[in-house]
Amino acid sequence: MSDRVLLLESVHEAADEVLSSGDVAVKRISGAMDESALRTALNDITVLGLRSKTQITEAVLDAAPDLEAIGCFCIGTNQVDLDAAARRGIAVFNSPFSNTRSVAELTLSEIIALHRGLCDRSRELHEGRWHKTSHGAHEVRGRILGIVGYGHIGSQISVLAESLGMQVVYHDVEPKMPLGNARTLDSLEELLAVSDVVTLHVPATPATKHLIGAAELARMQPHAMLINNARGSVVDLEALAIALQESRLGGAAIDVYPTEPASGEAPFSCPLAGIPNVILTPHVGGSTIEAQALIAKEVAGKLVRFRSRGTTMSSVNVPSVDLPRLHPDHLRVLHFHHNVPGVLSAMHAAIAELDANIHAEYLQSLGTLSYVILDIDRVDQPALHERIAAIPETIRLRILA
Numbered sequence: 001m002s003d004r005v006l007l008l009e010s011v012h013e014a015a016d017e018v019l020s021s022g023d024v025a026v027k028r029i030s031g032a033m034d035e036s037a038l039r040t041a042l043n044d045i046t047v048l049g050l051r052s053k054t055q056i057t058e059a060v061l062d063a064a065p066d067l068e069a070i071g072c073f074c075i076g077t078n079q080v081d082l083d084a085a086a087r088r089g090i091a092v093f094n095s096p097f098s099n100t101r102s103v104a105e106l107t108l109s110e111i112i113a114l115h116r117g118l119c120d121r122s123r124e125l126h127e128g129r130w131h132k133t134s135h136g137a138h139e140v141r142g143r144i145l146g147i148v149g150y151g152h153i154g155s156q157i158s159v160l161a162e163s164l165g166m167q168v169v170y171h172d173v174e175p176k177m178p179l180g181n182a183r184t185l186d187s188l189e190e191l192l193a194v195s196d197v198v199t200l201h202v203p204a205t206p207a208t209k210h211l212i213g214a215a216e217l218a219r220m221q222p223h224a225m226l227i228n229n230a231r232g233s234v235v236d237l238e239a240l241a242i243a244l245q246e247s248r249l250g251g252a253a254i255d256v257y258p259t260e261p262a263s264g265e266a267p268f269s270c271p272l273a274g275i276p277n278v279i280l281t282p283h284v285g286g287s288t289i290e291a292q293a294l295i296a297k298e299v300a301g302k303l304v305r306f307r308s309r310g311t312t313m314s315s316v317n318v319p320s321v322d323l324p325r326l327h328p329d330h331l332r333v334l335h336f337h338h339n340v341p342g343v344l345s346a347m348h349a350a351i352a353e354l355d356a357n358i359h360a361e362y363l364q365s366l367g368t369l370s371y372v373i374l375d376i377d378r379v380d381q382p383a384l385h386e387r388i389a390a391i392p393e394t395i396r397l398r399i400l401a
Contacts, residue, residue: 003307004044004066008033009051011073012292018300019047032262039063047303049073052283053262058084068396069306071299075099075286076231078204082317086369089336089396091315093302097152098294099286103229104156106285107199110253111161114197114225115140117251119279136250136277141165146195148188148211149202149230150176157199158182169194192219197227204231214239223250229285232256241271244278251277255285310334310373310400319364323373326360330375331384332400338393339370347374350387354379369395 002023007015010030019026032053033041042048042064049071050056056070058081070080072094085092113119115138124131145161147154147170158168158179168182171191178184185191188211192198198220202208212226213236220226226249228235237258243249254272260283261268272278286295305311310332311322318336325332333351337343344363351358356377363372381399389397 003046005047005049005303006041006045007049008054009073011049011051012289012296014293015049015073015296015300018297018304021304034262035060042067047071047307049299049303050079052076052079053260054079056080056085061085061088061090068398069093069303071303073292073295073299076204077316086317086366087395089318089369089371091306091312092317093299093306093315095295095298098298099288099291100152100156102288102291103153103201103285104160106255106281107153107157107227107229107253108160108164110227110229110279111140111145111166111197111199111225112164113279114227114251114253114277115143117277120276140197142167143196144169144194146170146185146191146198147182148172148191148198148200150178150182150184151201153229154199154201155179157201188216189219192216193221195224196221197225199227200230200234202230202234204233209233210236212236212240214242217243217249220249222248225249225251225253227253229253229255232258232260237271241275244272244275251279253279253281255281256283308400310398312371318369319366319371321362321364321371321373323360323362323375326375329378330359331356331378331381333372333374333376333384333388334398334400335372335374335388336395336397337370337372337391338395339365339368340393343370343391343393344372346391346393347372347388350391351376351379351384353387354384356384 002025005019005024005026007028009032016026038060044066046066047069048067051074061084067090070090070092075096077092077094080092082092117136142165144167147158150170150172161168162180169185169191170182171185171188211234217239240252270280272280302314312318313320313322356379358374358376360375363370385399
């Protein structure tokens with residue numbers, strides 16, 4: 001039976017070529033879907049692709065018994081109930097690094113734009129006002145850039161900023177090797193106090209919720225700029241609005257928000273709207289043609305490898321297992337099961353009953369979930385399926401010829 005793939009939210013068309021390399025039927029829906037519509041749309045779907053707006057809840061998964069894999073064509077996976085998916089043996093994949101250059105370039109452009117007040121000058125001309133002034137306009141050369149989170153994006157920004165003559169300091173909760181002349185600082189407080197620009201590149205976790213609030217903003221210099229292209233929960237926007245309105249900060253650029261509209265037709269409001277030298281963008285940090293094409297190819301490739309080989313390497317919610325195909329004449333058994341003693345022995349016994357030899361095997365466990373790939377002699381597939389599916393701990397079984 002062919003795979004039935006549903007792609008939502010205008011996933012880049014580069015995914016189609018990768019997904020269609022096998023016996024696959026791809027269906028597209030351009031926008032996000034609410035829970036009710038999604039429960040209907042997922043009937044008979046084996047692979048789902050989405051971006052950040054569609055929410056995959058446990059109720060949605062309950063209505064999709066054929067669903068075996070979800071591809072998040074973006075960095076984050078917060079839109080998917082990962083635990084509920086894992087309990088059903090549904091592997092979830094994402095693309096954590098493919099848009100890093102796009103986010104880094106946006107951040108660099110915002111650093112320059114904020115120091116020159118470019119968005120305000122542009123808006124004034126659109127309104128018919130000629131306001132030519134150097135007041136408040138500065139070069140970025142020699143300024144101190146503070147990077148919070150020195151991962152793939154933060155480290156790229158570090159290199160780009162140094163090429164402009166900026167001094168770079170950074171703080172990360174994990175030890176990270178500095179690039180170029182960047183210096184690590186021991187605390188967020190020290191970074192906030194010395195930086196002319198602070199840019200945030202941290203994940204959304206309980207520890208980073210309102211990482212920048214009123215107390216942190218008070219530590220920053222009055223001329224300093226704040227940039228958040230990370231996650232909407234990281235900055236207290238109400239506190240930021242007050243600091244800007246009271247001239248305790250020089251400007252801000254925000255691309256992510258605690259609550260974002262589900263579509264372009266939905267209204268949007270933000271406490272920062274209308275404040276001078278504030279750049280607001282609609283979560284477009286990774287929205288370049290180049291980034292979306294890379295993401296599409298990467299996530300689609302992961303989905304294809306999972307469907308064709310059972311590979312779960314780089315999945316965010318199930319054990320990571322990859323077993324090379326040794327011989328085209330072997331059957332491949334893919335088995336998600338509860339992580340309790342005796343399951344593998346029961347599988348071995350079921351295979352032995354059919355006089356089949358096991359040629360390769362790889363099992364990994366993650367919490368209460370285990371996943372194993374076995375390559376065995378060819379036997380009667382319905383009989384094999386019946387025996388292994390009857391093992392009480394089985395969650396999901398698939399056999400590849």
